[in-house]
Amino acid sequence: MPRHDPGAPWVRTRLRTAPTAAVALGVLVLLTAFLAALLPRAVESYESRALREAIAAAPPDSTVLEMTAPQPGLEMTQDAREEALRPKALAAVQDAALSRLPAPLRADPAESAYGVRTGKSLTAEDTYLPRPDGVPPRFTLAAQSGLAAHATVRQGRLPVVEAPVAQGAREIEAAVTVETARTLKLRAGSTLTLSGFPAGTLTVRITGILEPRRPQGSYWSAQPVLRTPDLAYIAAKPPLFYWEAGLLLAPDAAPALLGSQGQPEKYWRFAPATGQLTAPDAPTLVERVASLEGGPDLLRMRDVAGPTAQLSTGLEKVLGTYTTTRAAIAPVVAVAAFGIAAVAAVVLVMAGGLAAARRDTELALLRARGGSLRGIAGRLLAETAVVVLPAAGCGLLLAMLAVDRARLLPSLLGSAAVALLACGTLPVRAVVAHRRPRAHRERDDLAHARPGGRRTVAELTLLVLAVGSVAALRRRGTADAGDLLVSAAPVLVGLVAALILVRLYPLPLRWAARPAARLRGVVGFLSLARAGRAPAAVAALPLLALLTALTTAAFGGSVLAGVADARDRAALLATGADARVATADGTPLPAAVTRAVRDVPGVRKVTGVRVERATYGGEENTVTVVGVEPDSYAGLAREAGLGAFAADVLKGGGPAASPAVASPGVAERLGREPRRIVTPDGAVTVRITAVRPRTPAVPDGDFLLVDAAALPGGPTVLLATGTGLETKALRRAAKGLDVTLRGEERAALSDAPLQTGAERIYGWTVAAGAGYAVLALVLSLLRAAPERAALLARLRTLGLTTRQGRRLLGLEALPQALLAAGGGVAAGWATVLLLAPGIDLDRLALPGAGAAQGAALRADGWSLLVPALATVLLAGAVAVAQAWWAGRRTPITHLRAGDMR
Structure with missing residues (x-):
């Protein structure tokens, strides 16, 4: 006879008893497994696309292999000798050489x-x-x-x-x-x-x-x-x-x-x-190219070619540039990946912990009736695995369908880790909580809880790790994608902030409960008393999840803001204004072009400048001289934020010397005394009256600004500002001249696959962090929904009105939401402030960036405030919805819930 499986009735009964909880767990696991499987596939996908585009975009004479x-x-x-040069002999060598190209090299x-x-x-x-x-x-x-x-x-x-x-x-x-x-x-x-x-x-x-x-x-x-x-x-x-x-x-x-x-x-x-070609092929490609140029593969080629x-080939240089850029971006992406992985893990643990807390009475009864820890853990594992394993498999399948042509193993490991964590949290939490049978549960009110020694040691250990990770990140930077301590820095800071807030949370509840008790109304006192009566373990998990999620979202949003700022700055430095019109050979622009550009829709202001080379102290000493109209150009420099100065600085010159504004390098060479410079149209005596690091006309080099009245001739460059510039109309007005648009320069900086892919990962990090924060809040509020509904029913029988009931539930949820929101803003700001010196955004923001370009990480107000405010609003909305739903049912229905009579 087949052996009877005693676990099957338990699993079936549990799924029938709580189908909503099972479905919610399945959806959570499916989404998390999907993200865990999708992340490595997405990273490999954009890295592979970047490798292919790097080779395809490089000049063919630097990528072709020529024997x-x-x-x-x-x-x-x-x-x-003649036969050796004829097509038949050459074709035979070609065919043999093609077959000997080492993988992954393939020829077109x-x-x-x-x-x-x-x-x-x-x-x-x-x-x-x-x-x-x-x-x-x-x-x-x-x-x-x-x-x-x-x-x-x-x-x-x-x-x-x-x-x-x-x-x-x-x-x-x-x-x-x-x-x-x-x-x-x-x-x-x-x-x-x-x-x-x-x-x-x-x-x-x-x-x-x-x-x-x-x-x-x-x-x-x-x-x-x-x-x-x-x-x-x-x-x-x-x-x-x-x-x-x-x-x-x-x-x-x-x-x-x-x-x-x-x-x-x-x-x-x-x-x-x-x-x-795929990204994992890059190291092998470098080795194969080196072997073809002077190794075993070259010897095999000589067997057929002589x-x-x-x-x-120059392919190794192309691969070297790609590898260097990827190595610079990968650690920054690893920070985002680690952050969202930690948030997902915390929410999964929170979901299991809340499920264990919800079933605490049931499990205590099983232990009191002789249930073994092994038996209880096995049954909990079975009922969880029935839901988790199919959900994790579906998440993996969806990730494979979303991003194809990527390795399976990293995605499989990611989804398996999610399944293992989701399956093990509830049994482990139950075993730890019910190691010994107990007749009744001791009170563990949040307002009166006193942390034990083990918790203190664990928190101090986490604090030491967080301090070490921040110090390592500030000292070493994101130089190694495999440095887990550095990658975990934002998460550790968020966890430490969450633990600090959990310890501080009871204090305001105690302080506010005393004056609230003396108020005439009961709603304020009851709400604070209810918030303080929540079990410490149950209240800590949602706060931990919320703070970690909000910190991760704030850090990711700050990274995106820093990238956007760097690209905006680079685009501005490439043009000096919203549009730049110039002749290719530096000759003066026709007056008709200036008038036509002013009439282009969207153009608000056009500033003409004359840019030419001048010499001083000999033919070998040159400087870029810019003739400007002081009032108009000073306004342009102020609007662009490139070396703003007062227009009077360039005015008031006499026949002895013309006032000038110079870059630091030019000021150092010329000094502050009057100097004679020679332009193509004659000599001019200038005296430097101000020094500025940049200027719109020459945003990326040394310069010398003088009043246009000192330089004969018309402008050679037009700098136009405005919003909504019509590109086609501007180019028609320029009549074939060189036109550089700030918007086009900005768009070109966002097209590189490595940078675009990494930026998309950070966008997903922000969205997923905000989503997990919402999920953590909703789970924590829904866990206590039946208890709140019963409490509201009891109070209504004692005379509590419907409006008071809604206020009670809203005020009860408000302390935790406010703490999470305020703590999330503070933790996110502190994380960015602490980690900014060690985060290198140059390669992420600017394709081909070599030396430091000034892409700095900064706290982004929107990323800090929007998720926090959304948390407070959502908490209030859920509480109001619970009160409304409870109000639809009669108090007797809630009070007799579970009564089988």
Whole structure:
């Protein structure tokens, strides 16, 4: 016969008796498990996206892997040397090399190529070609595979080889790109005479003009000279410039390059495929690239490409930049992750503790009737696991559906930790509370509770940990994502604040209860007495959860505020105003442009300045001089917060010297005595009357401000301010001039995947912290709902009115809500104040930030006050709702609750 399971009737009975509590626990576990499983997947997802974008956005010539081998040596026969350069032999090496690329490196076949090229450009002797400084142009010749698939013929045809080309050929065909043809005045049918060949010269006939289909792809941009001519120079005094360009040969024409002074070489180019790369691949990628450049993988490549083959790439620099940025951001994200994990854990423990407190009488009765601790714990574990395990599994599944293409193990561990904590809290709490059977429960009123020695030791230990974590964070900063002591600093500060408030909570209750007892009404006294009669253990858990959640939300909101401030500041420093209009060469702006910009919708004020370079004390000493209209420009500097000064500082100059405002560096070099500076339009004598660190016209460098009356000529830069600027209208008014918008600069700082992903994590932290705070408050209020309803029914039979009953429940919930709100504001402010010196927000706020950029953590008023006020309002709303619900039922219904007669 099958063995009877005595736990099944218990579980079934409990679920039928308290279905609402089971559903609430399941929802809590599902949401928490979802967050625990989603967080590592979200972090890995944005880090992987950042890795792929870092490689894709980098210049192809710095990410492509290029393997080269010199032309075959003279120890081979001429036929063998020519065969080694033909497409069939090169393609065989390409296929073999592709199969030997070590994982996770993968090549994109569409953008990869192979062929033969001249390692050194060859001089063209034709006199009709452009010669900037009288130096003839030079050409790089490349017989590259896949030309037809990557270019569109705009004129003529592709180069072909009608008869086998051998070393010493006198004439071959080639094609050039549209840009090369336009720059060097070439067309289909043009001929070029190149020197440096065994036969003397080589005639190259241009058969076609090509338009690259993906000009920014690796095929064309890995060696940009094949696509776009470049001005090179000969090191001389002065430098002599000449054109460098590329000629695209037919692949079968490669043997014609043998023996030339162009040092021909074979090459195989592998464009990295980024579609399958993930963040955990980054360390392996660095190792594989190093091995390909000078390790075992290079030896395997030489087995197919020859013993002299070399592989080079700039991919390790791209990966290094990505790794450095991720390493700088990850510890800051770890602080947020640790905070929300601690809040979730505290709320789960609180939920289990409140459930144990609600069932205290039932469990005490079981112990009094001979129930063993093991049996009670097993049954509680069984009834909890039936609800928790499916909920945790659903949370994990939802996280996997929300974010795909991430590792399963971290998410599985996160959801398993949530399930373990949710399953174990109720049994452990019950075993600890009912170690010995008791006939009755001693009073444990919050207002009269005296903490024991064990609690004091635990609190002191937590205080020491909090002090150590704050000291470590301020000293070491967020340099290591695995430093748990540093990551736990905000949470530990919040926990210490919560424990302090729990100890202080009884004091105001005692102080307020005495005068309230002398009042004529009973509502005030009863509410304070009820708040003080709450069990200490039950009252401490909600306060602990609320303070931790509010502190985490305040810290996360402050981080987001600091990031936003840093980006706003960086965008302002890039423009100096809301919009900046300037000419590319620094020439004066037409007067019509100034009038048109003023008429653009949204423009409130336009300030014109003249920016030019001046010298002093010799040609080698230069300074940026800015001619401004004092009143208008002083107002702009004051509004922008960039070196505000009084307009009178620039006024009142005489023929001896013009007043000037300088940056600290310029003031140090020029001094305060009158100095003569030479501008392109003449000499000016200036005297520095004020020093400011920045100014809108030159927000990121040294400057010297003078009255525009001292500089002849019109403005070269327009600085416009206003709200709701119409971008298209402004660019139309600028008529092709350089336009820089503060809003666009600000948006560009928010597009980097690493920064955006980390910022989103902090946004979730704020939302989740506020949500858990609300949940903790609601759970604590709902736990006592039946008791409050019964109390209200008894008091109503004694003459308490409905309005008084609502006031009673509201005032009873108010002390805890006010304490949590005030404590949350204070703890959040103190956390930010203590931890600000150790939190580095530069890399999080500004993509590519190197040295300190001034992104500082500051307390954000909205993040501190909004959750706290919401806590108070919600507590009042729940209390009023409870009173309203209790008022719908008759007092006799509440008083006979549980009576089976």
